[in-house]
Amino acid sequence: METAIAFASVGLDRADHIRGDAEALGNLMNWRARLLKLDGIDPQIAPDGGLDWGTLADADPEAELVFLGLMGDGPSASRPCFAQVAPSLIGSVAPPNPRLWAAMGMLSPTDLAIYGGARSLVDWHARHRFCARCGHATKLAKGGWQRSCTNTACNAEHFPRVDPVTIMTVECDGEMLLGRQPRFPPRRYSALAGFVEPGESLEGAVKREVLEEAGITARSVQYVASQPWPFPSSLMIGCHAYTDDKTITIDETELDDARWFTREEVCYAMTGAEDGAFIAPPPFAVAHHLLKWWLEQ
Amino acid sequence: METAIAFASVGLDRADHIRGDAEALGNLMNWRARLLKLDGIDPQIAPDGGLDWGTLADADPEAELVFLGLMGDGPSASRPCFAQVAPSLIGSVAPPNPRLWAAMGMLSPTDLAIYGGARSLVDWHARHRFCARCGHATKLAKGGWQRSCTNTACNAEHFPRVDPVTIMTVECDGEMLLGRQPRFPPRRYSALAGFVEPGESLEGAVKREVLEEAGITARSVQYVASQPWPFPSSLMIGCHAYTDDKTITIDETELDDARWFTREEVCYAMTGAEDGAFIAPPPFAVAHHLLKWWLEQ
Structure with a gap:
């Protein structure tokens, strides 16, 4: 299941031991090094549908370079990969856009993982x-x-920085609690979610979010799957929980609505159908995998 | 298991809805409000062995106040709790010290959770x-x-900020991989650990850390338990994994040693014995719970 989640594959050998070794790092910045081509902070797609790469000669002379890791096997065969913190990005905040989602839809799991990690890192330097x-x-x-x-x-x-976020489905009597945020497309419902705060366990954060957003007392929290989410740099931690009382009281500052859906309704929505009880979260989102996991239980 | 982990209990009702409501927050800053007494950033222990609390009159007039949440049940019975970012803390970094560990040993799980969350938050403001x-x-x-x-x-x-950290035990042929960092007390071995990086899933981070630190290829990563760790503000995510090849190659910049221990050796060390094959991680640490969980399987 792990490999099917967007951004969650292993992209490059991060070669942690090289980062702190200025001489080794300098030696890697040669003609064999690859520079990830970015359009601002969005990916550039090569003719073969993968990420587009240039050489360090393509970098802005003013740009800081970040070492992403090594691509390929073996010390002689591997190629060092970099991305640039272009001066134009400094101080800016770049939210995801429709063109980005379209570009990401073309990338392989490995390329998506490389891009996600690079995006988070470049964005962090810029801000x-x-x-x-x-x-x-x-x-x-x-x-x-x-x-x-x-x-x-x-x-x-x-x-x-990496911000841990809990995202959770809740179950009662074979039905699943999902909610919709005001920013969602029409009829989309998804798992509730929220940042883990200082002083909280994962399980504590799940229970607090479900209580805050839907007025539901959750129990028996279990971990399901995780996903790095590069907007700008979250670690989505997907969980499933149970409750004994289905009475919903939504927090109207966070949610438009929250509802219980039957297994049939979730199953139908997960086929991609748009004429069911709701529209399911897209395959990119770890919420999609939480619903899929639940249907497989 | 959750409640037995240090810092992981639910301390206060965080009352998220009040934070952004300046009027409601102002109304709570009255004679009923409690101020967490801190010695710098360390806890002060009351005669009853719990956290010591004062009133807002005890706060430094120059100090910023952070709202920790509500203590006690019901709107009329609950008491707002605050901590101060004392001017003396500004810009400082306060590592844990032996006096702190001793003080923490006296606190109930609830008090420990309140203190841990407050410490992370106050420290963040100071820096x-x-x-x-x-x-x-x-x-x-x-x-x-x-x-x-x-x-x-x-x-x-x-x-x-909350920094997600993976901490993991690895199993092969019924034995467990543990390592020792140079800063550990003599003969202490514990679970390997490392920060989750941008662009990594939890499972990816576990595999990378085990490979980097011990040269071991891990598989079948499973989540076991989590713990907020307020030094300064980590979310420890405890996992268990398996490997098929026990050959260890340690990263000498990270570890003094890494070894395989039998179930008998782990069981004996976990009794608190100091004359076994190694000394186990202390009950405060989530690593202790990872070893306990494994013995219970």
């Missing part, structure tokens, strides 16, 4: 130019897996 | 005074669950 501790400028370090404060009285080290 | 996007000063917002950039040309919103 973390300054030290949150002292306000001075930061500079890229360790091949792009760190930024370091340039103020010698501070020297704080900052690391790329 | 995030400036906007990572533009470098201007930030100010506390939404009861301490946000900081906002004061530069009107930026207006970036920043949220408390």
Whole structure:
């Protein structure tokens, strides 16, 4: 199941040991190195339908470069891969757009994983130019897996951020609780979701979100699947839970609606049908896999 | 199992709906409100062995206050709880110390959860005074669950950080792989662990860490338990995996040693014995629960 989830495949050998070795990293920045071609922060698709790659000569001379990892097997056969933090991206926030979704639909699981990781990392650099501790400028370090404060009285080290998010289906009497956010397309329902907060376990976060958003007391939380979600950098942690009381009280600031759906309704919606009780979450989303997992139980 | 894990209990009603409601929040800052007493960022223990609480009158007039949540049942019976970001904490980094571990040993699961969440949040405020996007000063917002950039040309919103970490045991032929970090006390072995990186699933992160640190190819990763770890703000995600090849190659920059232990050796160490093959991770750590879970299988 793991490999079928968008962005969740293993893209490159991340070659962690090289990041902190300035000499080894410098040696990799040669004519064999590949530069991920980006349109702003969106992917560029090659004629063969895969990610488009150039060489380091294609990089903006002003751009910071992040080391994504090694592609291919064996020390002599593997090729170092980089992406650039283009000056035009600095400080900007780029939400996903329809053109992006279309481009992503063409990519293989491996390419999607490479792109997702690169997008999160480049976006983080573009929006973390300054030290949150002292306000001075930061500079890229360790091949792009760190930024370091340039103020010698501070020297704080900052690391790329990953935000854990719980996303959960809830079951009672063979039916499933799903909700719809105001931003969803018409008739789309999906799993409830929310960020894990400081001081919470995964199970605690699931129970809090379900109670906050739908007024439902959840129990017996179980983990199902996870997905890195590069908008901008979440770790989606998919869970399934149970409840003994189906009474819904929605939080109207978060949800338009929340409802119970029968197994038949979920099954029909998951065929891609748009004339059923609701429209299912798209295959890109880990919510899609939560519904699929439930139908297979 | 969930409730037995340190920091993982539900401490307070986080009352998310109040955070963004400035009027409601202001109304809670009255004589009934409680202020968590901290010694720097360490807990103060009351004569009854619980967390020590004061009133808002005990707060430093210069301190920012974070709203932790509501304690007790019912709107009239519940008491709002706060913690302060004391000016003395600003910019500092406070690692755990032996006095802290001793104090934590006295606290109930609920108090430990309240303290852990408060510590992560206060520490985040102390080390995030400036906007990572533009470098201007930030100010506390939404009861301490946000900081906002004061530069009107930026207006970036920043949220408390939670770093997902995978921590994993690996099994082969009924034996378990454990490692020791250089900072561990003598003869202590524990589960391998590492931060989840941008672009990784939970399962991908587990496999990468095991390969990087011990040279072991892991498969069949399963989730076991999670724990918020407030040093400074991790979500520990405990997993168990399998391998078919026991050949260990350790990463000497990360580990002093990694070894396979028999079920008997793990069982004996988990009694607290210090004369066995190794000394087990302490009950505070989710690694302790991973070993316990394995012995119960």
